[in-house]
Amino acid sequence: MIKEYDACLKCTICEMHCPMLRVAPEFPGPKNGGPGLARLRAAGEVAELDHLDLCLGCRTCDTVCPSGIQPADLIAVPKRKKVGRRGLTLRDWVLTHTYMVGPIAVHMPGLTNGVLANRPIRWTMEKVLHIDRHKPMPRYANHSFRDWFARHESPWKDRPAPNGKVAYFHGCSVQFMEPHIGRHVVEVLEHNGFEVVLPQQTCCGLPIIANGDLKGASSNGRYNLRHLREPAEAGIPIVVSSTSCSLTLKHDYEHLLHLDGADVVARQVYDISEFLLACHEQGLLRTDFQQMDERLPYHQPCHQRAQGIGLPAVTLMNLIPGVKSWNLDAGCCGSAGTFGFKEEKYEVSMKVGESLRDAIVASGAPRTVSDCETCRWQIEYQAGTKAVHPISVLWEAYGLGRR
Amino acid sequence: MTEMTIGIPRFRGRVRRPEVLVIGGGLSGMTAALAARRTGAEVTLVADGAGVLELASGCIDRLAVPFETLPPAHPYRLLGMETVDQELGDFQEEMARVGWGLSPGDKEVITALGARRPTYLVGPGMTAPPPGEPVWVVGFRGLRDFDPAVVAAGLGGAPWSWVDLPGQPEEVHPVALARLLQNEVYREEVIDAVLAARDAAGLSVAGEGSGRRWVLFPAVLGLTGAEKVQADFATAVGMRLAEVLLPPPSVPGLRLAEALRRVVQQAGVDLALGARAVRAEVSNGRVHSVVCEGAGGQVTYEAGAYVLATGGLLGNGLVADGLLVREPLFDLPVATPGGSGHGTARQDPTGQDPSAWADADFLPAGGHPFVRVGVTVDEDLRPEGFSNLFVCGRTLAGYDPYAEGCGGGVAVATGGAAGRLAGCQAVSEGGERR
Numbered sequence: 148m149i150k151e152y153d154a155c156l157k158c159t160i161c162e163m164h165c166p167m168l169r170v171a172p173e174f175p176g177p178k179n180g181g182p183g184l185a186r187l188r189a190a191g192e193v194a195e196l197d198h199l200d201l202c203l204g205c206r207t208c209d210t211v212c213p214s215g216i217q218p219a220d221l222i223a224v225p226k227r228k229k230v231g232r233r234g235l236t237l238r239d240w241v242l243t244h245t246y247m248v249g250p251i252a253v254h255m256p257g258l259t260n261g262v263l264a265n266r267p268i269r270w271t272m273e274k275v276l277h278i279d280r281h282k283p284m285p286r287y288a289n290h291s292f293r294d295w296f297a298r299h300e301s302p303w304k305d306r307p308a309p310n311g312k313v314a315y316f317h318g319c320s321v322q323f324m325e326p327h328i329g330r331h332v333v334e335v336l337e338h339n340g341f342e343v344v345l346p347q348q349t350c351c352g353l354p355i356i357a358n359g360d361l362k363g364a365s366s367n368g369r370y371n372l373r374h375l376r377e378p379a380e381a382g383i384p385i386v387v388s389s390t391s392c393s394l395t396l397k398h399d400y401e402h403l404l405h406l407d408g409a410d411v412v413a414r415q416v417y418d419i420s421e422f423l424l425a426c427h428e429q430g431l432l433r434t435d436f437q438q439m440d441e442r443l444p445y446h447q448p449c450h451q452r453a454q455g456i457g458l459p460a461v462t463l464m465n466l467i468p469g470v471k472s473w474n475l476d477a478g479c480c481g482s483a484g485t486f487g488f489k490e491e492k493y494e495v496s497m498k499v500g501e502s503l504r505d506a507i508v509a510s511g512a513p514r515t516v517s518d519c520e521t522c523r524w525q526i527e528y529q530a531g532t533k534a535v536h537p538i539s540v541l542w543e544a545y546g547l548g549r550r
Numbered sequence: 551m552t553e554m555t556i557g558i559p560r561f562r563g564r565v566r567r568p569e570v571l572v573i574g575g576g577l578s579g580m581t582a583a584l585a586a587r588r589t590g591a592e593v594t595l596v597a598d599g600a601g602v603l604e605l606a607s608g609c610i611d612r613l614a615v616p617f618e619t620l621p622p623a624h625p626y627r628l629l630g631m632e633t634v635d636q637e638l639g640d641f642q643e644e645m646a647r648v649g650w651g652l653s654p655g656d657k658e659v660i661t662a663l664g665a666r667r668p669t670y671l672v673g674p675g676m677t678a679p680p681p682g683e684p685v686w687v688v689g690f691r692g693l694r695d696f697d698p699a700v701v702a703a704g705l706g707g708a709p710w711s712w713v714d715l716p717g718q719p720e721e722v723h724p725v726a727l728a729r730l731l732q733n734e735v736y737r738e739e740v741i742d743a744v745l746a747a748r749d750a751a752g753l754s755v756a757g758e759g760s761g762r763r764w765v766l767f768p769a770v771l772g773l774t775g776a777e778k779v780q781a782d783f784a785t786a787v788g789m790r791l792a793e794v795l796l797p798p799p800s801v802p803g804l805r806l807a808e809a810l811r812r813v814v815q816q817a818g819v820d821l822a823l824g825a826r827a828v829r830a831e832v833s834n835g836r837v838h839s840v841v842c843e844g845a846g847g848q849v850t851y852e853a854g855a856y857v858l859a860t861g862g863l864l865g866n867g868l869v870a871d872g873l874l875v876r877e878p879l880f881d882l883p884v885a886t887p888g889g890s891g892h893g894t895a896r897q898d899p900t901g902q903d904p905s906a907w908a909d910a911d912f913l914p915a916g917g918h919p920f921v922r923v924g925v926t927v928d929e930d931l932r933p934e935g936f937s938n939l940f941v942c943g944r945t946l947a948g949y950d951p952y953a954e955g956c957g958g959g960v961a962v963a964t965g966g967a968a969g970r971l972a973g974c975q976a977v978s979e980g981g982e983r984r
Contacts, residue, residue, distance in 0.1 A: 159799040162723065163604045169729045172722060209845070210824035213599035213865070310560060384561065398845040413847060417564070421846075428567040431560060455825030455844020457594055462820055474815045476808075 152182035152189075152221060154214040161208035161218055166479040167201050170498040174201040177208035181218025188224070200226060201495065203483040204357050205449035220403065223359065230359030238276045242485040243354040249323035252287040253294075260286045279493035285324045285524055292317055292326035296345055299330075301337060308342035310431055314378040314385045315343050316371075316416075318392040319350050320520040331542035332388050332419055338545055339426065339433050344383070347374040351392040353450075354485050356399060368400045372408050379415040386419045388538060390451035390518045391484065393418045397454065418451065420518065420537050424459035427466070436544040440469035443540065444510040446503060446526060448519035449479050460518060460537035467544040472516065477506035480517075482525035497529065504530040516540060564849045568594040568820065569976035571840060571851045572969065573827045573879070574859030574867065576601025577958065578943025580810050581637075581965030582857045582972070583819045584644055589973030591980075593819045594851065596842045598826035602865070603810070607795055608769075608802025609659055610652070610962060612638065612670035614955025621922070623885065623948035625960050628929050629967055634959060637966035642671060648816065650809035651777075653677070660766065660794045662696055664704015667795075668955060673802055675771065675780040676793050679764040684708070686753050686789065687766045688744060690715050692722045695797045696768040711747040715740060728770045728801045731779050741786045748787060769793035769802045776805055825849065827860070830880050835935045837880070854976030855938045857968045858882075862924060862944035873904060877925050877945065882933045885926045885947040887919035917953030924948065931968045938975060940968035 161177040162168055168176045175184075175196045187194035199222060208218040235243065252259040262268055269280035313336055321329040333343045348371050352364035375385055375396075387393035396416045400409035417425070426432040445461050464472040481500030486492050507515050507530040514533045517523050523534035542548065570586040572579050575597025583595040612634075613626065620627055626634055642652050652671040658678040659667050666678055679685055687710040689698035698710035715722060716739045730736050748754060753763065765787050772779030784791035795802065815821060825844035830837055839852045860867030860879065868884065869876055875884045888906045907920040924947030927933050931940045942964035944957075951957025 158602075158605060160600050160602075160604055163725055163799045163804055164600065168723060169726050172719065172726050176723075206845075211600040213602075215599070215826075384563075394845065397847055402845075416847070418846070421564075425564060425566060426561065429560070429562055429565060453824055453844075454846025455596070455822055455842070456846045456849060457596075457820040457822030458815075459820075461818075462592075465818065473818070474821070476811055476815055 151216055152185040155182035155216055156214055158213065160211050160213060164207050164211045166205060166207060166481075166499050167203055167495070170501075171198070171201055171495050173198045175199060177202075177218035177222065181208065181221035182216055185221045185224070195225065201492075203449070203479055203481075203486055203499065205479045205483060206453035207449060207479070210453055210455075226359040227361055231362065235355075235358055235360050235363070238278060238489070239358040239485070241276060242278065242488055243358050243360075244350075246319040246323070246350040249287070249291070249319065253289065253291045253323055256287040256289045273490055277490040278488055279490045281493060282488055282528055283524075284488075285320065285520070287323055288326050290326060292322045292329035293345065295326050295330055296333065299333065301342060303337065303342045308337075308340055310340040310426075311342070312378075312383045313341045313343055313422075314346050314375070314383050316346070316348055316351075316375070316385055316387045316392060316396065318387065318389040321388060325520065325536075328388055328536045328539060331536070331538045331547075332386070334547045335423070335538055335542050335545065336386070338547060339423075339431065344378065346378060346385075351395040353391045353395040353399070356395070356403065357484055357486075361404060364399075365404045365406060368404050368406045368409070371396070372400065372406055372412055375412045376408050379412045383415065384422060385412065385416045386422045387416060388419045388518070388536065389520055390418055390448045390454070391521075394450040394454055418454065418456065418459070418518070420459040420463055421456050423541070424463050427463070433545075434466055436467040436541075437546050438469045439467050439544055441471075441514070442510070442512045443470055443472040443514065443516050444475050444507060444512050445472050445537070446480065446507075446515055446517040446522055446534075447474050447476070448517055448522045449483075451518055460516065464516065464537060464540055467540070470540075470544075475503065475506045475510070475515075477503040479503070480522045480525040481529075482521045484521050487521070487525060500525055500529045507532055564847060565852060566594065566849055567852045568592045569854045569980055570594070570857065570969070570972045571596065571853035571855075572857040572859060572972075573597075573840065574601070574857075574861060574865075574943070575599075575821075575823060576859065576861060576865065576943060576961070577603050577810070578961035578965030578968075579857070579859030580814050581641060581962050582859055582940075582942055582969030584814050584817055585640070585966045585969030586857065586973035586976075587814075587817045587819050587969075589970060589977055591854075591973040591976050593973070594822060594853070595814070595819055596822045596825045596827060596851070598824070598866075600807070600823075601861070603807035604803045605798035605800055606803045606958075607659065607667075607669070608673045608800060608804075608806040609657070609669040609676065610638070610641070610671035610958035611668075611951070611955045612959040614668055615953070620954065621948055623926065625946050625949055625964050626956065628927065628931070629963055633967060634963040637963040638671065638959060640966055641962045644813050645806075645809055648809050648812045650806070660701065660705070660792065662701065662768075662794060662796050664701040670959065673806060674777045675791055676769065676795075676802060679790065679792055684763045685766055686710065686748070686751065686763060687794075688713055688747065689768065690722070690727070690740075690770070692719045693724060693727060693768055693770065694721060696794070701766065701794055709751050709753060711751050713740070713743045713747050715743075724768070724770045724796060724799060724801050725773075725804060728773050728776075728804075731770065732772050732775045737779060737782060741783060744783070744787060763789045765789040765791050766794050767791065769795055769800070773801065773805055774808060822849075827879055832880065832936075835937050837936070837939050840879070854979050855940070855972035857965075857972050858925075858939060858941045858945055859943045859965060859968070860945055865944060867945040868924065873907070875923055880933070880936075880939065882925045882941070884923065886923050915953070917950035921950045921952065922948055930971055931964060938972075940972045942968035
């Protein structure tokens with residue numbers, strides 16, 4: 148590995164911005180836990196620090212570092228080594244492989260959701276699996292997104308779409324839990340003259356990466372790349388509605404997992420809002436929005452910010468007459484994917500989320516907008532307001548629900 | 551080529567077209583983005599890493615030496631002091647919009663060594679007591695880099711006390727403590743400990759000189775909610791309050807940076823953090839596009855006007871290889887000591903004399919010549935030959951923030967001016983471009 152950590156000037160800017168360091172003083176922080184520890188490791192020391200696993204993986208430190216270091220990956224090195232040797236714990240395996248349950252769960256959502264909301268069962272899960280009993284589990288839908296897509300009729304089925312094809316990577320939460328978001332993506336794209344195709348896909352692997360299992364995530368990655376390579380090579384844009392999936396496809400497959408063909412696919416991957424805003428600025432987006440008169444505070448997911456693509460969702464929503472949207476800029480929601488569901492992390496994750504909760508409450512708005520599913524679930528749980536995906540706001544503004 | 555691919559006749563890939571692109575997210579870049587936005591332009595700001603605001607004092611200097619002593623190429627001479635003061639006033643107004651009150655004037659703040667440092671725009675609770683006023687210095691045990699005895703001695707002698715924080719932590723991070731103090735329950739506990747220390751020091755309100763005395767705390771009394779935290783401490787202690795600057799990381803710097811980010815985002819600037827400008831396409835003095843790269847891939851920005859605010863030698867806005875200093879993105883002319891300021895500075899093959907770059911004294915009154923290294927521009931902050939590129943902040947030549955006490959002022963004034971010029975130009979040309 149290149150000694151990039153030697154570029155660390157100890158300027159502490161990462162510490163100033165780290166959302167965990169503000170609430171958990173025992174966390175060694177990105178400077179000490181990242182480049183600091185990496186130097187010791189390089190010198191052959193057995194370098195370990197307690198509480199390193201408090202890292203949220205939010206990549207705030209990567210974003211603010213003026214010296215081009217990526218402390219988040221350096222912090223993860225010891226955990227990845229350990230998991231590489233021993234494999235995931237049972238709890239972490241269960242939390243990161245819910246997509247395997249999905250196909251069954253969507254056929255019996257009442258039973259599944261009932262079981263996952265049952266207090267004695269949650270208590271048992273906490274005792275046996277160390278999955279915290281407080282936070283509600285995401286609810287499975289009564290149909291999968293792909294089921295809906297198969298039944299749905301494209302306006303471009305008999306004639307060529309004027310703006311060509313777009314491939315959609317919907318990810319697990321849209322497939323099993325929030326198929327309506329997938330529907331909104333498809334209908335907004337079709338409204339704008341794109342034909343949507345659905346490549347075969349599985350979980351992008353980000354939760355598995357975050358829990359340290361690079362080998363397991365690589366097999367997810369290879370599967371996805373096998374199916375995404377063809378549209379990518381044909382120059383078809385691949386849009387993604389979950390910002391964690393898009394970061395994984397754009398960055399982690401290539402730079403962390405070093406998978407073949409990852410660069411070809413990464414070049415074609417777009418966050419859905421990023422794609423639509425680029426369309427708008429290139430004169431391709433319809434702006435036949437209806438008046439909405441709503442203040443829409445936006446929470447920027449950490450993995451969206453880490454992409455360095457700005458705030459396309461805010462810019463898009465502000466195109467709607469009557470809408471005032473702005474980035475709350477109140478830090479990480481605290482959930483950080485599976486992190487907030489773990490028994491030993493639940494409390495600290497709620498503490499991290501307090502600033503965002505306060506900002507949402509202070510805004511007085513009944514709905515908050517965010518592109519990441521686990522951010523939205525955390526907001527609905529902690530701030531008690533509704534949280535929606537930006538594509539749903541656009542879908543409403545286009546009047547697509549009233550067709 | 552994406553744009554040529556069959557099936558996607560029109561979509562051009564990752565191409566964005568804001569009216570103004572600001573490159574750099576420090577004080578001058580943020581100010582530029584805001585000023586450009588106020589002209590009505592659509593503005594995107596790209597930044598590779600945060601600026602150094604979070605490490606700085608949270609105060610904005612203006613000028614600590616007489617204007618007449620400034621060299622001809624000084625940014626203040628290019629703009630004129632009237633414009634400089636106008637921009638500082640605008641900045642103050644913008645910050646007030648998000649509730650961050652900065653008070654202007656010939657102010658002083660106190661450093662962790664007990665020294666008085668002159669400055670101009672000062673955040674809440676930071677203005678130093680007038681010389682000669684009685685003070686009491688309080689330190690929190692576990693907060694490193696702040697020793698009340700050192701501050702008291704630096705001020706020429708004053709009573710001082712240590713206060714134990716709840717739980718008596720061995721070490722506490724200033725940012726974590728600032729956030730903790732925003733919690734009412736925690737704050738009450740700390741205030742109780744401070745009151746006990748006050749009484750132990752014999753400075754209770756009933757005592758001599760009460761009401762006139764100032765209490766000095768390390769600058770950790772809250773983040774966004776600092777004013778409330780400071781007021782609670784002042785009221786409880788019964789003294790006027792001032793915060794004392796710590797070495798970096800700086801809580802007052804973080805407050806200013808967060809307030810500035812808030813106002814910039816509320817104004818509707820598209821803030822793209824975590825992206826580095828890697829390449830520019832220029833022809834006939836006109837910048838056509840700038841390519842930026844982040845974890846989310848390469849994005850090409852085709853803007854109408856551009857603001858360069860990438861910082862100086864420390865911020866990587868200028869890079870030095872020995873005596874060869876370059877501006878890496880546009881290869882702009884850089885003025886170096888002994889150089890004319892026109893054309894890229896080259897290391898003299900015959901061996902340029904490095905002694906022209908630095909004074910023999912470590913801290914010379916007039917500063918070191920190398921500090922003034924930077925890009926030369928005209929009165930509209932444009933480098934020679936460029937029509938739609940404006941430069942601001944530490945990238946500029948001709949000033950010494952340390953010797954002249956003008957760093958923050960130059961960043962704000964040139965940032966504001968560059969942003970306004972870029973915004974006006976892009977908006978007036980906007981019709982033709984689209």
